[in-house]
Amino acid sequence: DAGVIQSPRHEVTEMGQEVTLRCKPISGHDYLFWYRQTMMRGLELLIYFNNNVPIDDSGMPEDRFSAKMPNASFSTLKIQPSEPRDSAVYFCASSPRAGGRVHFGPGTRLTVT
Amino acid sequence: DAKTTQPPSMDCAEGRAANLPCNHSTISGNEYVYWYRQIHSQGPQYIIHGLKNNETNEMASLIITEDRKSSTLILPHATLRDTAVYYCIVRVAYGDSSYKLIFGSGTRLLVRP
Secondary structure (H helix, E strand, C coil): CCCCEEECCEEEECCCCCEEEEEECCCCCCEEEEEEEECCCEEEEEEEEECCEEEECCCCCCCCEEEEEEECCEEEEEECCCCHHHCEEEEEEEECCCCCCCEECCCEEEEEC | CCCCECCCEEEEECCCCEEEEEECCCCCCCCCEEEEEECCCCCCEEEEEECCCCEECCCCEEEECCCCCEEEEEECCCCHHHCEEEEEEECEECCCCCEECCCCCCEEEEEEC
């Protein structure tokens, strides 16, 4: 099992550019989560999906952020336009069912200059 | 949502037991206590979880008080590789059986040689 796969691992972009983060959950997992981690705010849940359907996006900071899950094996988190305050490590995670263990990916370190 | 309170930092000697406390005085009867840890900038790693009874696995033991208002994670023989931030989380459950893991600030454990 390859675990949760995220790409890219590092992203450096300029303010105003569009950024797309990608995630492949563990096969067979029904739940997918996007988290963001910064020194100031710690680990924050942005959005999560159940069977490809967004269940709770109350953590998405603003309209510049959007997430999709077109199928069970792929999800994207897009930021458009990006701002320096979006610099953070973004984690994708998945779990097989409600209450199951949540498995985290290695994260994408985003730097917006 | 039930909140957790953890000491910001602790240390212990290599080879000794590390006992990490957590208070969750507002926990509801059907909410589980989960423990995760994050080593350096890696994704959080599941350790253990429990509802009422004490639990043990290959990584750690979880002791939950009878009133469920607090718990202790025990690493029986801490090694240098156990140096990490440890998060105690109460799993929030919702009507559709979905749930969210909400991370607090955790305890930074330093294992000394």
